[in-house]
Amino acid sequence: MKPARDEPEPCTLTSVDRDRSLRMPSLRVRVTSPQGHVTEAPLDISPVIVGTGQDCTLVVPDARVSRRHCELRLTPEGIFLRDLGSKNGTLLGQTAILEARLAPRVAVLVGDSELVVHPAGEPRLVPLSPTGMFGDAIGRSFAMRALFAKLERAAATEQTLLLLGESGTGKEVLARAIHEHSPRRNGPFVVFDCGATTANLVESELFGHTRGAFTGAQAAHAGLLEEASGGTLFIDEIGELPLELQPKLLRALEARQVRRLGASDFRPFDARVVAATHRNLRARAAEGQFREDLYYRLAVVEVQVPALRERKDDLPALVERFLAAHNPPRSLADLPPNALSLLAAHDWPGNVRELRNVVARLLLFPETVDELLRPLKEGAAAARPPAPAPGPAAAAARLDPLLEMPLLEAREMVMEQFERSYLTAWLGRHKGNISRAAGAMGVSRQLVHKLLDKHGIRPKGEP
Numbered sequence: 001m002k003p004a005r006d007e008p009e010p011c012t013l014t015s016v017d018r019d020r021s022l023r024m025p026s027l028r029v030r031v032t033s034p035q036g037h038v039t040e041a042p043l044d045i046s047p048v049i050v051g052t053g054q055d056c057t058l059v060v061p062d063a064r065v066s067r068r069h070c071e072l073r074l075t076p077e078g079i080f081l082r083d084l085g086s087k088n089g090t091l092l093g094q095t096a097i098l099e100a101r102l103a104p105r106v107a108v109l110v111g112d113s114e115l116v117v118h119p120a121g122e123p124r125l126v127p128l129s130p131t132g133m134f135g136d137a138i139g140r141s142f143a144m145r146a147l148f149a150k151l152e153r154a155a156a157t158e159q160t161l162l163l164l165g166e167s168g169t170g171k172e173v174l175a176r177a178i179h180e181h182s183p184r185r186n187g188p189f190v191v192f193d194c195g196a197t198t199a200n201l202v203e204s205e206l207f208g209h210t211r212g213a214f215t216g217a218q219a220a221h222a223g224l225l226e227e228a229s230g231g232t233l234f235i236d237e238i239g240e241l242p243l244e245l246q247p248k249l250l251r252a253l254e255a256r257q258v259r260r261l262g263a264s265d266f267r268p269f270d271a272r273v274v275a276a277t278h279r280n281l282r283a284r285a286a287e288g289q290f291r292e293d294l295y296y297r298l299a300v301v302e303v304q305v306p307a308l309r310e311r312k313d314d315l316p317a318l319v320e321r322f323l324a325a326h327n328p329p330r331s332l333a334d335l336p337p338n339a340l341s342l343l344a345a346h347d348w349p350g351n352v353r354e355l356r357n358v359v360a361r362l363l364l365f366p367e368t369v370d371e372l373l374r375p376l377k378e379g380a381a382a383a384r385p386p387a388p389a390p391g392p393a394a395a396a397a398r399l400d401p402l403l404e405m406p407l408l409e410a411r412e413m414v415m416e417q418f419e420r421s422y423l424t425a426w427l428g429r430h431k432g433n434i435s436r437a438a439g440a441m442g443v444s445r446q447l448v449h450k451l452l453d454k455h456g457i458r459p460k461g462e463p
């Protein structure tokens, strides 16, 4: 299909069909190493990250390429290439670029490798949700509206779904919305977090147990697969499911029946499973850290929930939502005038959860807007020594704004702030060493990683 004179350039994202579909050009990013090794990936609504790290979209075998070297993004304005702070730079001709619009077929140098975006066939149409909402999830960006349209269709089926995405991107909100849009909406929505449950409890929690199956099992207990019958079981952090339990979950999902711990018989269950993880499960499966057969069983429908930094178009609507949910409800006019532009300049490693917390803090301490995003950028490396204990007057002054909030909200916010300060202080004392900080805090390394994700903190030394 050749674009007519007035049609948009083929390498832009454009909504058509009265904003119900997205015209998605077919583009492929190709990187050729100096030895002639070629790696390729499609460039569509998700950005392509190029680097040597295994979590990159395009993993380039070139020692002069950084772990996360550069990023390509398809936007309504064209293809954008951004250097991610690489050591050896991203060169367009002789010029090192930080961010530039890139035309197709133009070669760029990353390390010693050549990167080119090639048109690869006809554009396709991707359905868009017309509303920019899916259950409680808000998203006006093309990326989220395309995701909502896909999830709406998947929700109507009985298929198992796998939601991938960084911590705080909204996987649980989406899982709940899938349940609410499914024929099972009148049944229970049950949540199980593999990452927050100790390994020896996971089995009895998921599959249940008989009386006397282990010390303390005084009564028989149905597992969550059975409890979610008629509804949906959301298994969060499925990547943390112990390897030895993975065949048992696979068998249960295949046979739609479950054997309680200590039992010899099988019981049928009727729950739909939606799973989520912040890990690259496909890569873990390839490395033997996750059962490949279970991965394929879970990923019948697999969706990637984009990070907030990839969809900053969503910021105003999300901020408005958090303001409106405040008690009493607030609006954008209650924020300092430069707040939205400051928020847009931030990278949001903790995603929507971090945004929600920042908005809550902005309402309490609007005068701190300029400082607010600075410590977030510096992360744990900037852990400051704890401030001296405040006197009674200072304590009362800090309490005043909290008194305007309902107890539960105020308590959650104080707890989150405490958790963050506690974590950064211990990481600071141990120079970012997670094992030592976890030891000092008396918790597992996994929990420290989870908390780091939750608060959007990147410890010193991590890129």
Ligand SMILES: Nc1ncnc2c1ncn2[C@@H]1O[C@H](COP(=O)(O)OP(=O)(O)OP(=O)(O)O)[C@@H](O)[C@H]1O
Residues within 6 Å of the ligand: 136, 137, 138, 139, 165, 166, 167, 168, 169, 170, 171, 172, 173, 174, 236, 278, 318, 321, 352, 353, 356, 454
């Ligand atoms: N699209 C969205 N619209 C409105 N609120 C959102 C959206 N995405 C996330 N949130 C809010 O952000 C917070 C974190 O979301 P959620 O717990 O669903 O993230 P998650 O990806 O499941 O995180 P984790 O992997 O850490 O469990 C919640 O308060 C949720 O309501």
